[in-house]
Amino acid sequence: MCGIAGWLDWERDLTRESGTVRRMADTLALRGPDDSGVWTATRIGLGHRRLAVIDPELGRQPMTERGGDDGRELAVVSFSGEIHNYRELRTELTTRGHRFRTASDTEVLLAAHREWGPKAIERFAGMFAYALWDIAEQTLYLGRDPLGVKPLYYAEHPSGLVFGSEPKALFASGLIRPEVDAEGLVDVFTVAAKRPGDAVYRGVRQLRPGHLLTVRRGATTARRYWQLTTAPHEDDEATTVATVRSLLDRIVGEQTVADVPLGALLSGGIDSSAITAIGAAALAADDRGPLATYSVDFAGSEDDFRADALHVSRDAPYVRAVVDHVGTKHSEVLVEPASLLAESGVTLRARDYPGVGDLDVSLYLLFREVRRHLTVALSGEGADDAFGGYPWFASEAERPSGSFPWSAGVKDRNAVLSPELRGHLDLHERLDARYREALDEVPYLDGESGVDRRMREVYYLQHTRFLPFLLDRKDRMSMANGLEVRVPFCDHRLVEYVWNVPWRLKRLGGSEKGLLRAAVEDALPAEVVHRPKSGFPVGQSPEYLESVRTAVSDMIESDGPAMRLLDAGTLRAMVRDQAWVNGTFTPPPILPRALQLDDWLTAYDVRVVL
Known part of the structure; x- marks a missing residue:
């Protein structure tokens, strides 16, 4: 995985702007610590920061394709991510007469575009974002993987557009400035309700998952090349179980391909444990074992842990059971509570906007330690969304909430907003509107009704709203450490199949x-197979909670920029709530986010437009 950036301009000569393009790319240096490159022509400049994973010696970017008798340049690409089926595609392209000078998937992408044109993207299985400039056509293609595992942002300006893996690359162009309007603030004050394509910042868009953007002079068009397709599920139980296992074996096998050290993230839950067991078997078959695994916990969690609906048990005993059963080389990463608030600014700058407090920081610290030993890690992210792992799946089947299931219990969303902001923004109304918009997109099965119809809606909401929130967090926290995290459960071939399973x-x-x-029970110990869902560990240390309390109190008294948007009385009441200060509960999620909001408005010089 890498960082990409670029600038298209139909009026300015960009051969004179290589410094600007390099500056844009260099904002992404943490994503690509191994190499950098810039390619410019009259109308376009492409920048790249490389994390070398496949063919480290010859896979440098931006990569050009040459052809014809004179060896002229035909196309150039800046690519981030991995095409996991690139070996299969390479074999097919070789039979069609293509010759390759590297072993990289980037060169396969260029050859595929030459062979199949813009439809080549439909053949890719993987996690990717790319910018390909077709020199003969003078056309830019921006492509993103089906589930949106890899990010790609863009913003139009009067004579073209700028794009990059993160918003900071766009801001470095000098053509776009950080502004947020009411719709962007909805994304700041809520969780997982962002419309596909929205990007918090005014005028900045994300390329939607499963889309290809084609930019020609005078015309910009977006084509949806992949979507969830609804059809009756005709396989019986045994066939369904066997198909899921077969898909997982194939996908995980593909994703263990790397020319650098590879391991897995392990929590002791069914998702990461399944990936660990299958990945370890794939490595053993190639005589590349044992698999290295990593887990995270908080120092003092033996005393501080309190069970709740999303965190029913500590991970440690189940992690040990998997390690002993599978035979991995395991390391535990312990997070010190004091670092949770201290590293909050680092994770803010990784995201480019406020995140989810200690959940971001603990993941960032896990990835930082893993990166000292590995370049690539396999993750179980996405299984809950495809197979129905969160508590709200069962509750929605019994009592539909009529809202986004993960936030249906929030009573007064507007209480934290300042009186001035409430005059411009009603979070309940905005979320209700977004919820209705999302339901209008659902591809129902003809004749589907009752529980099956509602669960179709819930799974759609999960894939298009909640999962992108998780993938964004995973990408930013991992790439801020130069670590590539692969997510086999987000392979579109598996998602397509499971989508239609009743x-x-x-x-x-x-x-x-x-x-x-059922699909992986033969590969894991029984206690892990039957362990109920338990979420990513959260900070429950009284010391951490007290530090949040103090920091928020200081922010209120200093009347920082966030206080123009927040209600001081509501925040003071949250700070005084001894339930969470004493460690009985984690702090209300708004408190760490409020601290990051204050930092964000200052550090990014964000202009609020209401």
Whole structure:
């Protein structure tokens, strides 16, 4: 994985702007610490920061394709991510007469574009974002993987557009400035309700997952090349279980390909444990084992842990069970509570906007330690979304909430907003509107009704709203450390199949993710197969909670920029709430986010436009 950036301009000569393009790319240096490159022509400049994973010696970028008798340049690409089926595509392209000078998937992408044109993207399985400039056509193609694992932002300006892996690259062009309007503030004050394509900042867009953007002089068009397609599921139970396992074996096998050290993230839950077991088997088959695994916990969690609906048990005993059963080389990363607030600014700058407090920081610190030993790590992210792992799946089947399930219990969203902001923004109204918009997109099955219809909606909301929130967090925290994290459960071939499996089969045996558990039960110890869903560890240390309390109190008294948007009385009441200060609960999520909001408005010089 890498960082890409670029500038298209139909009026300015960009051969004179290589310094600007390099500056844009260099904002992404953490994503690509191994190499950098810039390619410019009259109308376009492409920048690249490389994390070398496949063919480290010859896979440098931006990469050009040459052809014809004179060896002229035909196309150039700046590519981030991995095409996991590139070996299969390379074989097919070789039979069609293409010759390769590297072993990289980037060169396969260029050859595929030459062979199949813009439709080549439909053949890619993987996680990727790319900018390809077709020199003969004078056309720019921006492409993003089906599930949106890799980010790609862009913003139009009067004579073209700028783009990059993160918003900071766009701002470095000098053509776009950080501004946020009411719709962007909805994304700041809520979780996982962002419309596909929205990007918090005014005038900045994300290329939607499964889309290809084509930019020609005078015309910009977006084509959706992949989407969830609804059809009756005709496989019986045994076939369904076997198909899921077969897909996982194939996908994980593809994703263990790397020319650098590779390992896995392990929590002791069914998702990461399944990937660990299958990945370890794939490495062993190639005589590349044992698999290195990493888990995270908080120092003092034995005393501080308190179970709740999303965190039912500590990970450590289950991690040990998997390590002993599979035979991995394991390391535990311990997070010190004092670092949670201290590193908050680092994670803010990784995201480019406020995140989710200690959940970001602990993940960032895990990835930082993993990167000292590995370049690539496999993750179980996405299994809950495909197979139904969160508590709200079962509750929605019994009592539909009529809202985004993960936030249906929030009572007064507007209480934290300042009186002035409330005059411009009603979070309840905005979220209700977004929820209705999302339901209008759902591809229902003809004749589907009742529980099956509602669960179709919930899974759609999960894939298009909640999962992007998780993938964005994973990408930013990992790439801020130069670590590539692969997500086999987000391979579109698996997602396509499981999408049409009925709710009763996904909940096989009456348990959440029952289908997944059945598919991998032969590879794992029984206690792990039957362990209920337990979320990513959260900071429950009284010291951390007290530090948040003090920091928020200081922010209120100093009347920082965030206080123009926040209600001081509501924040003071949250700070005084001894339930969370004493460690009985984690702090209300708004408190760490409020601190980052204050930092963000200052550090990015954000202009609020209402």
